[in-house]
Amino acid sequence: MSEIRKHYFLSEYCIIAEERAKRPSDFAGSDETAGENSSENCLFCGGAEENTPLATAVYKNGNIYSDTPEKRVRNWNFRCFPNLYPALSPALNLPEQQENGLQAEPGYGFHEIIVESPLHGRKLADFSDSEISELMKVYRDRTCSYITREKIRYVSLFKNSGEKAGASINHLHSQLLALPFCPPLLARELKVIRKNERCPYCSIFDIEKASPRLIHKNSEWIAFTPYSSMEPFEVWILPEKHVSYLGDCSDEILFALGDVLKNILKSYGRVLGNPPFNYMFYQLLEAPEYHLNLRLLPRISINAGFELNTGTYINTVSPERAASYLRGDLKPEERGL
Ligand SMILES: [Zn+2]
Ligand SMILES: [Zn+2]
Known part of the structure; x- marks a missing residue:
């Protein structure tokens, strides 16, 4: 029990x-x-x-x-x-x-x-x-x-x-x-979201859809390395349409989600050699203000005393550099990882 x-x-x-x-x-x-x-x-x-x-x-x-x-x-x-x-x-x-x-x-x-x-x-x-x-x-x-x-x-x-x-x-x-x-974690986000006039995730979509951190884009979703990535090669996948949980997604939106998720996992394989990873859906049915998102985190660095003590992460690969590797802009020999 x-x-x-x-x-x-x-x-x-x-x-x-x-x-x-x-x-x-x-x-x-x-x-x-x-x-x-x-x-x-x-x-x-x-x-x-x-x-x-x-x-x-x-x-x-x-x-x-x-x-x-x-x-x-x-x-x-x-x-x-x-x-x-x-x-x-x-x-x-x-x-x-x-x-x-x-x-x-x-x-x-x-x-x-x-x-x-x-x-x-x-x-x-x-x-x-x-x-x-x-x-x-x-x-x-x-x-x-x-x-x-x-x-x-x-x-x-x-x-x-x-x-x-x-x-x-x-x-x-x-x-x-x-x-x-x-x-x-979600309650804290929701509190801030409710104070904003515009949904922060809708704003993030507008910023990242053409940023140096964009990795993949299709008719419904973008995948990007977040501006303040906690860990090397952290990726967020965000729908353009403001939906708060998976139940709000049409079959078309889910088909496009499968496409972008597969694309990122292939990129991880190509760049990092099939690393251990986690992905997590962030969603809330009870709060239409929330904006569904999916986050991926390869487990290639070790969180130790500093991270546990401060909740602050030291990331040794900038999200801009990580995105260029995941897009395939840089060849493997140039990776220097
Ligand atoms: Zn939104
Ligand atoms: Zn088996």
Whole structure:
């Protein structure tokens, strides 16, 4: 049973979920390259459906199915099921826990795994246009399925790729956590957004659509290295249309999102040699003022004492230089990385 604990005096939360420490020892601390080449004992591979909890949604040839205890759906395209070691529990009415005025509430919420291919070793960068567009629709569908549930205030949708980016199983997947609170990070942004006459993200779109930091642009989205990038090769993907969450995106917008995301992942592969990376959707259903965005972060630098102490990042590659590498303006021998 996990707990959502509040900070002593700030509007910040942490989730204490000790059960997650009991992950299979053969995945914890395993060597990344060993996992990459081996589908042996992989829980996420097609054919190993019995080894996961029952799937809540299985996407297959344009239809959605779910597993029953008697029958697991086979030959799927995308498969979603509750995390075997969830950080949050879907049980409602759990008892409150208090200690000497410190505040905690039961760890209510949902924690889902989205497996993005039945085949071991596939990468999003190698997906066809229609495959990646279908995946974006799955992201929209899963977001909408959780955001409207009782007590849920936020849906965190993200990918950890590679062990250094936090992936414990090396098979293409993303994760979704549906939370009973609005994360302070988004709440802080929203407060500032509401004070502005114009949406700051709409202004960012206008600045970056023709800046030296622009990497890729299509009919709906731009991808760029943000002006104050925290880390080398950080990329933001932003829609031109002001939409606040994935549920507001048409099929056309999602098709264009797949295109730009694939383009950036290919660039990462070309420039950085398939680095570990995270990407995260920032979205809010309850606040139409919010402007949906997707952020990618290759995990190639180490955050240490200074960053932890100050929340300030030292970035050794300027976003302008990073963008020129990712656009392919500079040849590999000129990279000097
Ligand atoms: Zn696998
Ligand atoms: Zn906007």
